[in-house]
Amino acid sequence: MPTSELTFRTALDADVPGLVGLIESAYRGDVSRSGWTTEADLLAGRRTDPDAVTAMVRHEPGRLLIAERDGELIACCQIEHRGDHAYFGMFAVRPELQGGGLGKVILAQAERTAQEIWDAREMRMTVIRQRTELIAWYERRGYRRTGECTPFPYGDERVGVPQRPDLEFELLVKPLG
Structure with a gap:
């Protein structure tokens, strides 16, 4: 892995x-x-498409943050100002670089950015409830499960083709600052 900074x-x-x-x-x-x-x-099918990503790039109350190393795109995440909190989503790290600590650095940068530009006091996100390993990773970074779940948008192939009938999103929250 290159040693230059993100x-x-x-x-x-x-x-x-x-x-x-x-x-x-x-x-x-x-x-x-x-x-x-x-x-x-x-989930099968696509996770996103150019139109959805373009909409995120242009969405004013939010930003799509890019992490680069030596000018190469290696990760991204969405943060969005939503009144009294910020929302975190569309988090992606190149698969071959996962597990090496990049994720926690990028998540911390997203939290700092939300605090600096919007004075956000809380970060929220939704995670597929069945992703227990991922939820545990967020819990180790200070997020807590709320038990508040929303249904998966079955029938909307813009978010993928479900491979099981019980998917739903759970809200995770973390106080900032």
């Missing part, structure tokens, strides 16, 4: 193709299985 910046329209490829590789298909954050056993 740099962070806000995504631009020109970044969309690389972001779509990164997100797809981290969540879906056989490539995603080389990392530990794959959803390939829960």
Whole structure:
């Protein structure tokens, strides 16, 4: 792994193709299985598309943060200002780089950014409830399960094709600052 430092910046329209490829590789298909954050056993199909990523890049109350090393895109995450809190989502790290500590660095940067630009006092996210290993990872970083669940949008193939009938999202929260 290169030893140069990570740099962070806000995504631009020109970044969309690389972001779509990164997100797809981290969540879906056989490539995603080389990392530990794959959803390939829960969902088939696409995780996102250029239109959805472009909308995130252009969405004013939020930003899509990019992490680069030596000018190479290696991770991204979405943060969005939602009144009294910030929302965290679309978190992707290149599968071959997962498990080496990058995720916690990027998550911490997202939390700092939300505090600095919006004075956010809490970060929220939704995670597929059946992703127990991923939820445990977030719990080790200070997030707590709320037990508040929302149904998975079955029938909306823009978010994937469910491979089981019991998927739902659970809200996780963490106080900031």
